Amino acid sequence: MSTINLTLHVWRQSGPNDPGGFKDYQAKGISTHASFLEMLDVVNEELAARGEEPIAFDHDCREGICGMCGMVVNGRPHGPQVETTTCQLHMRQFKDGDEVWIEPWRARSFPVIKDLVVDRSAFDRIIAAGGYISARTGSPRDANEIPIPKEASDLAFEAAACIGCGACVAACPNASAALFTAAKLAHLSLLPQGEPEQQDRVRKMVSQMDAEGFGHCTNHFECMAACPKGISVDYIAKMNRDFLKAMITARTDLPKREKQ
Amino acid sequence: MQKALTLADSTVGKKALLAVSGLVLFGFVLGHMVGNLQVFLGPEVFNGYAATLKGNLPLLWGTRIVLSVSVVTHIVMAVQLMGRSSKARPVGYRKKDNAVTSYAAITMKLSGPLLFFYIAFHIAHFTAPGLALGNYEHSTTDVYANFVSAFTIPWVTALYVIAQLLLGLHLYHGAWSLFQTLGLSHPRYDGKKRLVAQVFALLIMAGNVAMPIAVLVGVIPPAG
């Protein structure tokens, strides 16, 4: 088994009010089979052994699906490998002697809680604003009563594959949440069940996205490049189209949403 | 009572207004360039063209009003959006490595405002009473002479060329980006659309650069 040594520059910030800064650590004898987070585990064990506080970072499933992990590694959200979450990034992507810069997602709407841990509750509020189909429990019709063309269903699935990790916001030069919001809108509006609420949904979610303080989309497509699920920016165009259509044709006004 | 959501309240709406006004300006610069290229056909044709434009008052003022509204909308929306965006990330990255974006896209917030200064200068320069630069003397009828006398001054030519490069850059991103912004996208045509838009942007740039340089190097001679 081959091992490598790395120099890490890690963002340390003890709490929301601490200005924070980079600290350097040596990661020694790291197996190339280890994952990036396992490498940090090793570093943390050493820190703990010295009585220092370990580096705080979010993670849970460690298999690329829960969306909990995420850090900017050498300038790329989730690191250098495409369509790969930080937890799925493995150390064979690095060379012996590499320097690695590790920073949290940076956005006003994702304030740092500690070290690499940020608060992404803004995403939940965007979903709460309208990212659902209102189907009262227990009263639906038989599932096969509405056939849905396979193509539409597949496209909806691809949009629904979003894991809500926030890499799109982290990558965007404007810290925009357009890809996240658009993916959920597309998932729901591509399905016939989502049709009735469509006009309200798009207006509410866009309004909430804005209320949370994210920037706007300027079509750099950095979000798509950073997305561990490769979600397409076509959904952003669709969101724009649907929003404009709703703003022009909807019969009733909706209140502007505010940050809760 | 909470305020109802309006188009200009949302980033998507603001961006759409930016795109529509950008599209108008894009259309205008295209027409402007095609019209001006007649300068290569000599003073009669060019001055005739200018006279026709000026003679058609509804067209002239219609265009001026639409353009003014567009410019104001474009600038107001751009400034508002850029303001939001700069607040959206108060602490930046120590190291950021962009993966796919273009130079043109990143410099939009620079090329835009610079174009504003250029437009102001350009209007002041060529509209009565004109700017007394070098031996430039503004004539309200001999537009050809205005044109030639302006660009025989190397630094003026240089300034215009730089401005056109900026415009090309602005449109290299803007011309296709506006389709995405307005939701006019379809996976089957997206690739081609981007290419066509960029070719247009570069054509505009090339045409606009060709004219002042042609004057400077003597391909477009003073009216004899």
Add this chain to the structure above:
Amino acid sequence: MELRSNEPTGPIEARWDKHRFDMKLVNPANRRKYQVIVVGTGLAGGAAAAALGEQGYHVKAFCYQDSPRRAHSIAAQGGINAAKNYQNDGDSVFRLFYDTVKGGDFRARESNVYRLAQVSVNIIDQCVAQGVPFAREYSGLLANRSFGGAQVSRTFYARGQTGQQLLLGAYQALERQIDAGTVKMFPRTEMLDLIVVDGVARGIVTRDMVTGKVQAHVADVVLLATGGYGNVFFLSTNAKGCNVTASWRAHRRGAFFANPCYTQIHPTCIPVSGAFQSKLTLMSESLRNDGRVWVPKRQEDCGKDPAQIPESERDYYLERIYPSFGNLVPRDIASRRAKNMCDQGMGVGPVVDGARRGVYLDFRDAIQRLGHKAVSERYGNLFDMYERITGESPYTHPMRIYPASHYTMGGLWVDYNLMSTIPGLFVGGEANFSDHGANRLGASALMQGLADGYFVLPYTVGNYLAQVKPGAVAEDHPEVKRVVAEVEERVSRLLSIGGTRSPDSFHRELGQLIWDKCGMSRTAEGLTEALQKIPELREQFWSDLRVTGGGEELNQTLEKAGRVADFFELAELLCRDALTREESCGGHFREEFATEEGEAKRDDEHFQHVAAWQWSGDPSKPNLHQEALSFEYVKPSARSYK
């Protein structure tokens, strides 16, 4: 105490309907007067919180992740069963019921299982209505596949991300209620104790994981849906945060813990690659449909490049031992056989800790037969995931797999209403001892989680609430204060031990011990040894633990320490239950109780019961209670897959 299942009587098909009619209802106008607590927002908790909020109750929901969307239900890949019979292949509610009882090796309660099969049908309707993008055929109708060796195609799926899509459906329904104001969500909030006043569950004590604030939440009813305890093994396919704390604290307050020894080991996981290993990744069971499992025939070949090993030198041991089921034998059997092969020194892959622990799962023949493209369409995602983790491509190298802890059938004991032995404490999803008996069939956990959450708890909780007065206990009740003080005391104790070892290092050591002695196969000797070692190690933990940082901030080491402390106590119960159950059944395999061919031997005469353990105050001396099981509709028979 006598364990009463409170099952309705009469013909099994009519029991749930009859029961629903017999249950009391809460007047819609009164519902908002009731405070409901739901701990856990996975499929079970998320669905229950959304449904109860929708009914008009005041709900507080808790999870330890930063968002309810991240519960570990999200990681389920394969699919969800439902007796829809859309494929017209002879499926029915009764068949799903039958398969589940049999698959669980006759250790589940028939009435519960039947209800599960019945409501499975509604789950699919509900999920589709919510917009879950299940796989479809070109006709636009829902697609199904056969899963885990089932003889009918009853599994609904969304590529390899079924759990994710189902959870997002429940999460979105939950967010809708949050926006409507019926549910208040507390993410990054960990339940650290249960408040029981006069024998009735009245609330929970939580720690805000960001500020460290310890706080009581009182309620008229508490629902736990906090998932399984598979992480007791340290290495498992569970998420890093999965824990037994909520269940264990409830257990210490009086809820019985049932059948802890029923743990499921999944045969197709990526093997351990080194000492740094932090979790194991599941490779979907569907791979066994086309992949062939083998090891070299000769030990000398084990370190060789598999491509160099000729066909005649390969031992396709599952196909050899089980000619009719071959590579599709149930999970427990496939797992145990892989372990046997490696124990005999025939394992492959790198040497970790002195042994090669892995077997090949080979797609060479499938690629030859179906073509590269077809294989990539079926398994492309999984192959990519495998390659990201191991650096080897399954298109050119056989995959290496090894079993790993995956699911826990045991959990808090509940009656037919899913209420625990503490009145007012309900338990749903993987956290209860549930409907799977001694072994769970593939694609049935998602079904159970959603059945509990959408279709059982919203009724049975209402029935309970209809019989209690709202707001009986206030936040300044002395018992509430006492529990808060106890939790605070425990937190500061963990912080102040001042030893040398991290919680992870203890967890690893405990996990290894449990895996060795109480993993895929167990012996009285090994279990006795474990039962002696666990208390020793636990004592070391409480004297040599080191938790850096403070209590009033985000402190991940402190969180881990609290969880590991509870795993220590659970681990002991797990081994004790395994030692007490002197038979082999489902996921519980005792080497002493096996047929001559090495297959599990059940002892229905003595062990056809649920073992429900009561906390006695001493983790080494729990009290055992039994709930006898009877089988009226599916007659117990020996499982055979030869």
